[in-house]
Amino acid sequence: SQQGEEDPQALSIQEGENATMNCSYKTSINNLQWYRQNSGRGLVHLILIRSNEREKHSGRLRVTLDTSKKSSSLLITASRAADTASYFCATSQYGSGNTGKLIFGQGTTLQVKP
C-alpha cells in the first residue's frame, strides 16, 4: 500500500526559479524523508524531518511538515539544470518498530530548463 501521494506529478521550471513539491500521507508517522532519483538510477537521501519538527533546511532545500494536515512540502530554491530528477517522499509509519520500513509516494518529476 502506498502512503504518500505527491503533487504535482510533473513540474517544469526555468533555471533560477524555485520548485515546490508536496506530499500527503494517511497515517501517523515517525518521520518523513525526501529522496531524489536521477533517471534510471538508485535513490539518494536528501533530508529527513521528524514528526515533532515543523521545518528543516539543508543547503537549497527547505522541508516543512504539517502533521495536522498530514502533509509535507519540499522547496528547492534557485534551481539548477542538475536538479532535474524525480523526487519521492517516504514515511516511516508510527508503530513500525525498528523495521526501518518506508512507504514511498509516487514521486514528482522535476525538469529544470537551462
Place this chain on the structure above:
Amino acid sequence: DGGITQSPKYLFRKEGQNVTLSCEQNLNHDAMYWYRQDPGQGLRLIYYSQIVNDFQKGDIAEGYSVSREKKESFPLTVTSAQKNPTAFYLCASRLGNGETQYFGPGTRLLVL
C-alpha cells in the same frame, strides 16, 4: 570504495524461468531491502531482512524469494510465478537503528 552494488544492470528473463538479482553491500549495514519500481510509480517493498538468516515479506512478496546467508548479501529471485516481472528493482540497506536507507543503482528486468 564503500557502497551497495547490484548486478546485472539489465537482465532478460524467458517465460517460465527463474532469475536471481544480486545485491551486495560493504557498509556493514544490518538491514537490507528489496523494492520494485514500475514506470512513473513509487517504490513498493518486496522483502526485507533485519539480520542474517531472517527476512520478512513486504507488500508484494508473491512470486519472489530471498535469502540472507551473509550480512553483506541479499539476493532476490524472481520466480516463474511472478507473471508481470518487468520492472526496475532496487536494493537498499540501513545501518542499525538508522532512519535512512542507502540505495544501489538498480537492475532493470525485462521479459523476452
